[in-house]
Amino acid sequence: MITSHANKGVKEVIQLVQKAKARRESGLYIVEGVKMFLEAPEEAIEKVYVSEEMSGQMPKTCQEKIEQLCANRSVSYETVSNDVFRKMSDTKTPQGILCVLRQQHYSIEEMIRKENPLLLLLEDIQDPGNLGTMFRAGEGAGIMGVIMSEGTVDIYNPKTIRSTMGSIYRVPFTYVKSLEEAMSVLREKEVTLYAAHLDGAKNYDTCVYSRGTAFLIGNEANGLRKETAAKSDTSVIIPMMGKVESLNAAVAASVLLFEAAKQRRAEEL
Secondary structure, three states, X not given: OEOOOOOHHHHHHHHHHHOHHHHHHHOEEEEEOHHHHHHOOHHHEEEEEEEHHHHOOOOHHHHHHHHHHHHHHXXXXXXXXXXXXXXXXXXXXXXXXXXXXEOOOOOHHHHOOOOOOEEEEEOOOOOHHHHHHHHHHHHHHOOOEEEEEOOOOOOOOHXXXXXXXXXXXXXXXXXXXXXXXXXXXXXXOOOEEEEEOOOOOEEHHHOOOOOOEEEXXXXXXXXXXXXXXXXXXXXXXXXXXXXXXXXXXHHHHHHHHHHHHHHHHHHHO
């Protein structure tokens, strides 16, 4: 059992949890908790760490997966003292299991292979919880992918990962240097670009989203840049009652995505 904070593997995990640079350079990231471990794709798992407390009361499903990983892929498995595990964890109440995974890589071309794709384009989203919620809502609405500007928060930030509730494993995504170039690629594939904007030309529920559709969502504080919004095909607004001017970025994305999902289900009937 690992009992030292100076252990090489422990120090690696702490770096991956705390520093985006370490995640970028290593191509690795950390997930925590029973649910995230059980849903993690086996081929991406590099190492598994379990706390001393968890090792004595591990759920059968976790034990079986660990045994399978060690037998099939020779994955490294370590037990660590409770004190060391708390240092490795990003949460106040650690669940006692975390693993190191290899990062996934996708392309825009993969996202638009299917007919009539449904996509999110995100410009400089800063809040990890918002980004994670968009992934979770996107999966629920049947999204094919998320395209993000380089100024968007790191998808592998532990807070973002927790907010995805596992959707990070199943929703393709990519960062792009130029969102405008990505928009041009989508337009060539007959994907209509809808910019969520306070000065939207149309109410969101008056548009048709049953064909190729991409929703552009901007920074929480500033919204979409004027240049980005101007290059969309249509700007849409979610009408507000009372004194509320707008919705949280993740909530707005969810409203738009599920309107598209509703229309697509209706067309299938």
